[in-house]
Amino acid sequence: MSAFPPPLAEQPQPPFDEPQLLQLGAPEDEPCLRADAARNRARLLEAAARLVAEHGAAGVTMEAVAVAANVGKGTVFRRFGDRTGLLTALLDHSERKFQAAFLSGPPPLGPGAPPVERLRAVGYALLRRSVDELDLQLAAEPSPERRFSVPARRLLRGHLALLLRQAVPDADSELLSHTLMGYLSPVLIHHLTRQCGLPLERLEAGWDDLVDRVTG
Amino acid sequence: MSAFPPPLAEQPQPPFDEPQLLQLGAPEDEPCLRADAARNRARLLEAAARLVAEHGAAGVTMEAVAVAANVGKGTVFRRFGDRTGLLTALLDHSERKFQAAFLSGPPPLGPGAPPVERLRAVGYALLRRSVDELDLQLAAEPSPERRFSVPARRLLRGHLALLLRQAVPDADSELLSHTLMGYLSPVLIHHLTRQCGLPLERLEAGWDDLVDRVTG
DNA sequence: TAACGAACCGGACCGAGGTCCGTTTAATGT
DNA sequence: ACATTAAACGGACCTCGGTCCGGTTCGTTA
Numbered sequence: 507m508s509a510f511p512p513p514l515a516e517q518p519q520p521p522f523d524e525p526q527l528l529q530l531g532a533p534e535d536e537p538c539l540r541a542d543a544a545r546n547r548a549r550l551l552e553a554a555a556r557l558v559a560e561h562g563a564a565g566v567t568m569e570a571v572a573v574a575a576n577v578g579k580g581t582v583f584r585r586f587g588d589r590t591g592l593l594t595a596l597l598d599h600s601e602r603k604f605q606a607a608f609l610s611g612p613p614p615l616g617p618g619a620p621p622v623e624r625l626r627a628v629g630y631a632l633l634r635r636s637v638d639e640l641d642l643q644l645a646a647e648p649s650p651e652r653r654f655s656v657p658a659r660r661l662l663r664g665h666l667a668l669l670l671r672q673a674v675p676d677a678d679s680e681l682l683s684h685t686l687m688g689y690l691s692p693v694l695i696h697h698l699t700r701q702c703g704l705p706l707e708r709l710e711a712g713w714d715d716l717v718d719r720v721t722g
Numbered sequence: 723m724s725a726f727p728p729p730l731a732e733q734p735q736p737p738f739d740e741p742q743l744l745q746l747g748a749p750e751d752e753p754c755l756r757a758d759a760a761r762n763r764a765r766l767l768e769a770a771a772r773l774v775a776e777h778g779a780a781g782v783t784m785e786a787v788a789v790a791a792n793v794g795k796g797t798v799f800r801r802f803g804d805r806t807g808l809l810t811a812l813l814d815h816s817e818r819k820f821q822a823a824f825l826s827g828p829p830p831l832g833p834g835a836p837p838v839e840r841l842r843a844v845g846y847a848l849l850r851r852s853v854d855e856l857d858l859q860l861a862a863e864p865s866p867e868r869r870f871s872v873p874a875r876r877l878l879r880g881h882l883a884l885l886l887r888q889a890v891p892d893a894d895s896e897l898l899s900h901t902l903m904g905y906l907s908p909v910l911i912h913h914l915t916r917q918c919g920l921p922l923e924r925l926e927a928g929w930d931d932l933v934d935r936v937t938g
Numbered sequence: 939t940a941a942c943g944a945a946c947c948g949g950a951c952c953g954a955g956g957t958c959c960g961t962t963t964a965a966t967g968t
Numbered sequence: 969a970c971a972t973t974a975a976a977c978g979g980a981c982c983t984c985g986g987t988c989c990g991g992t993t994c995g996t997t998a
Binding site: 756757758759783784785795796799804805 | 983984985986987988989993994995
Binding site: 540543584 | 976977978980
């Protein structure tokens with residue numbers, strides 16, 4: 507196991523119930539990366555993206571990516587830790603945009619709107635984003651043990667908890683935020699839209715309703 | 723892929739929004755199994771259980787089980803389909819007891835109590851059961867694509883949807899039931915209790931609160 | 939009881955994720 | 969320019985889940 511660079515948001519795991527200040531990760535990619543490392547990283551991401559476009563996210567093997575990038579297999583793992591890390595890196599751009607939007611973008615997603623409206627907005631935004639990148643998000647799904655340690659998800663959950671705390675101060679926001687996260691999880695969205703054929707509108711209505719009930 | 727016997731509850735996938743009549747699977751195990759097959763099945767389950775007890779669920783490999791049962795590796799897969807199937811079979815007994823309890827047991831879990839109370843009860847029961855078998859349940863976690871097709875979960879979700887329909891007829895019970903399922907999912911329970919150290923009481927209180935909000 | 943076919947058995951085999959470690963190379967200091 | 973060293977490289981190697989298929993066994997029918 508290795509000390510490969512932190513991908514998305516913050517790294518250390520604050521104790522569960524802590525207020526947990528929200529902050530993005532480094533503004534750019536890896537802080538300082540050796541020239542060859544940076545070059546290979548770029549090559550790998552490009553190769554991976556191409557393979558995803560060609561064969562779908564599911565059919566992308568680590569070895570194939572390595573070969574396509576003219577790089578050793580070990581290098582892939584050194585850089586991205588594991589398969590999930592590589593796929594996650596592919597989603598990094600979109601993820602950062604999303605984070606910026608709900609952390610400091612214009613209302614109702616960003617600060618300025620009342621918390622309940624922000625809750626609605628963040629659900630909509632996530633649903634929209636997910637239906638686009640569903641394949642990749644699904645393939646990037648981390649193993650059950652790490653699912654809740656993924657920085658991006660910790661950040662989002664913290665955000666939901668914050669909004670909930672503002673909207674319903676007398677509730678257990680931590681637990682409720684987990685409930686809301688469940689509704690927005692890529693696997694569920696995939697199941698409902700792709701496997702069950704529900705239209706996006708119904709999921710959005712469901713989110714509205716859920717937010718109403720939870721904050722009501 | 724194979725036609726290995728249906729493990730827990732019903733098999734065919736009814737269209738999403740259907741009323742979905744609830745029914746258990748066969749009262750006993752596989753309907754009719756050849757003598758040697760039944761013998762090997764028993765051996766395998768026994769061996770698997772022993773290995774779980776010794777090395778924990780995570781450290782149980784299919785080959786090890788096969789060896790411990792004096793059986794070929796292919797036989798394990800023929801019988802149980804895949805690793806998840808084997809682990810799931812280990813949970814079968816407990817699962818059936820749970821199903822029987824909420825389908826036809828005494829109130830408030832079984833029929834007879836008002837739906838909201840039954841909702842509360844099923845949550846309590848599941849939380850209790852999960853904290854016991856957490857390791858196994860975690861190891862038996864199916865791959866994301868199949869998570870919602872697992873018969874036992876389909877059955878439970880259908881049950882929740884039914885109770886919700888009775889308790890809040892004007893809501894989208896299907897969607898809400900998924901939300902409730904999320905709160906009760908083994909991975910979340912594991913994360914909250916084991917990784918975050920929340921006491922079971924808090925999870926129970928959270929379930930109470932969630933049911934109130936959702937049905938309120 | 940002999941014969942037959944379906945179901946079952948077993949272990950060689952494969953693919954893919956992940957690790958290891960000897961070698962190479964980029965940055966830094968002299 | 970050269971030495972030094974930490975970092976990066978690469979591919980052989982390992983593990984483990986899952987498949988395949990030739991041989992075997994059970995249960996049935998004649």
